[in-house]
Amino acid sequence: MLFDSLEFAVFLPVVFAVYWSLSSRSLKLQNAFLIVVSYIFYGWWDWRFLALIIFSSGVDYLVAKGLYETADLKKRKTLLWASISINIGLLGVFKYFDFFSKSFAEAFTLLGKPLDPLLLNIVLPVGISFYTFQTLSYSIDVYRRKLEPSEDLISFFAYVSFFPQLVAGPIERATNLLPQFYKRRVFSYDKAVDGMRQILWGLFKKVVIADNCAGIVDPIFNHASDLNGSTLALGAIFFAIQVYGDFSGYSDIAIGTARLFGFDLKPNFLYPYFSRDTAEFWRRWHISLSTWFRDYVYIPLGGSHGSLWQNVRNILVIFLVSGLWHGAKWTYVLWGGLHACCFIVIMLIGNHRRNLDVVAQGRYLPSLKELLQMGFTFALLSFLLIIFRAENLGDAWVYIENMFSESIFRRIQIYESKAFIPLIGGLFLVEWLSRERLHGLEVLSRYSRLWRWAIYLGLILIIVSFRGESQAFMYFQF
Amino acid sequence: MRRFLKHFLILLLLTAGVLTLADFCVTAGLRKSNALLFQSMTGIFSGSINADLIIIGNSRARRHIDPEIMDSVLSVDSYNLGQNGTGFRIQKMIYDLYRQHNQKPKYIVHIVGNGMFEEEDGLYERIKFAPYLNDSLVRATTRDIKGFDKIDYYLPYFKYSGFPNEIKGGISSFFGMSGVSNEEAYKGFPKTHFDWNNVIFEKFKKEFPDGTSLAISDKLIELMDNYIQSCKDDGIEIVLAYPPIYYEAKPYFHNDPQILDILKGLAQKNKIPFLDYADDSLSYSKENFADHVHMSSKGAEIFTKKLSQDLKDLLKTER
DSSP: OTTTSSSHHHHHHHHHHHHHHHHOOOOOHHHHHHHHHHHHHHHHHHGGGGGHHHHHHHHHHHHHHHHHHOOOOHHHHHHHHHHHHHHHHHHHIIIIHHHHHHHHHHHHHHHOOOOOOOHHHHHOOOTTHHHHHHHHHHHHHHHTTTTTTOHHHHHHHHHHHHHHHHOOOOOOOOOHHHHHOOOOOOOOHHHHHHHHHHHHHIIIIIIIIIIHHHHHHHHHTGGGGGGGGGHHHHHHHHHHHHHHHHHHHHHHHHHHHHTTTTTOOOOOOOGGGOOHHHHHHHHSSHHHHHHHHHHHHIITTTTTTTTTHHHHHHHHHHHHHHHHHOOHHHHHHHHHHHHHHHHHHHHHHTTTTTSSSOOOHHHHHOHHHHHHHHHHHHHHHHHHHHHHHSSSHHHHHHHHHHHTSGHHHHHHOOOOOTTHHHHHHHHHHHHHHHSSSSSGHHHHHHHHHHHHHHHHHHHHHHHHHHHHOOOOOOGGOO | OHHHHHHHHHHHHHHHHHHHHHHHHHHHHHOOOHHHHHHHHHHHHHHHHOOSSEEOHHHHTTTOOHHHHHHHHSSOOOOEEEOOOOOHHHHHHHHHHHHHHSOOOOOEEEEOTTTTSOOOSSSSSSGGGGGGGSSSSHHHHHHSBBBBBBHHHHSSGGGGGGOOOHHHHHHHHHHHOOOOOOOOOOOEOOOOOOOOHHHHHHHHHHHOTTOOOOOOHHHHHHHHHHHHHHHHHHHHHEEEEEEEOOOGGGGGGTTHHHHHHHHHHHHHHHHOOOOEEOGGGGOOOOGGGGSSBBBOOOHHHHHHHHHHHHHHHSSOOOO
């Protein structure tokens, strides 16, 4: 079920009403209800893959219990590796098997020994990369004794399948989300209203900004060899805006929806395009994934300790794995690798932990230096996203080669409707003014009711009027 | 909770009110709009066309037949009702709507083509039908063709969702300002200048390197047969005309001869004239075309003159 669909518009109020009507009866019943509706939400896409979620949840529930009950290190390690193997195995089979099989066969063909790749041709289950990482982090945290295993099967299954963040995150740690299932949720007017505001802002970013950008971006990337450099450059910028609108919009809706049910999810995006370098960008973009890789891959590898070479190696590993997490394509690996290079350069000059604050804190406008830094970082990110968006490395090369040709000085060729473009300015303006807050409309709580409601109605009218051609959320494919 | 539900309900009601108001303004504005996209529908529903001769068809009618030339050659009042991207189902709806709101025409020139009997799987330029979704015929016909979502028929304003330029045009028109676009049209015929554009043909060749066969629906053939008969029963003289196609594109349409035979058969069965320009000398010059199936402004002018002369011999026009 998509957040911007009619089905969800019916589903959400019905679930909301039943959920809160159960709050006075029993917490278990309320959590069980969340499992049922989460499975309906997921099964709307393909009910057969529900078995995978149930299996993954079951395995980690049992593994964690086993980890807690034994002090034997060897046994504990075996159990942990069982969880890692099963979860990564699921990802391997469903997401990466065909990719590695094809790449292996191609490598042999290059060496003059042609091989027929063994392909499974299985559909990628939506959200598998998100919920497997979530259950995996639970087992690892129990292994590290940072968390006690859940005694409550229903709460645990509800935590794994919680519908607002099931299919595209944020990837919630058990340490944050699971305890919220143990406690009775009390309805909070302010929290619910702010959740609604965040949903509204998320819808604007997805339906208006991302979907309209897709209408411009898709034809440009599909005909990159026929278009001039200026159009391709603009296509890259629009794609950067599209991917941000799409994914941060999804996260806003997910977090806002969770708040309606009394849950607090961690922020996933903190205005990443106002970053002054790519290191700052990674602290603000898809935070739940970046911190997952930091805590479960980078730090176990040694993190920033050890020699310079070890440090560089660790950064390379997490960026390459992060690239591959997005999909079984060499373009994602290269994208991750190039980001690693950028990060390493910043690290070598000692600037990677420089911009930890919010840009232009306490000021309305950035300094010229900050503006140039943000502009350069955005241009670099947009350029790297060409590789992310391209179907394959060949297409990426054609795109970049054509973009940097003399035709970059020719007139831009865009024939799709451009009426929504001023709204991109609106998006960045609102987010600039809100950059010290958790979402674009949080500031509204300080306005008078008349203003607040006028803004809600205006935004609803804008969303309905400027709705782009409906697109599936991009991160569903990951 | 009660406070939240109360406020949510009030917001919902206010939203419904705002959307209803917006729907009213945009609908009323577009229903009187004379902009290129809406001109024909405005004319049909306002009953202000009342032409002697109407031209029906798809974009090959709309872009090929200039009523200004036709009026001068035939000394009639003609109007071009051609609608881009339509098959026969929508063309028939246009005819029925025209008959409901305007006086009976004396003549119909139905521009036929190879996409005629293909069931539409999408409503091209659907926004022009949006102001008329409350009309039972428009409602019934558009429902069968993918285009509008279910909610577009029930909730106010949603039918305009995703068309900000047209919304702006509708509101401007509502307040008596200019319409949706500045493109000019004369009696349904766009006064835009078209010259050969190689990109479209190249794109077509890339998409269909081995050519294509267009679907033929028996239901639509039957519908057309009934339509011709009913026109004849009503005393309307109807002529079918098949305009030229650029000669290099012909091999790409594999079942064109079969479709032509069906059309000729219908004309023969109903004893009506069929003017076949498929292989006309106009087909052999790129100058006459804007792309592989649409004529250039120059080609359209020559073709309209040729067609008008041929019609002159066929129709009992009043002099």
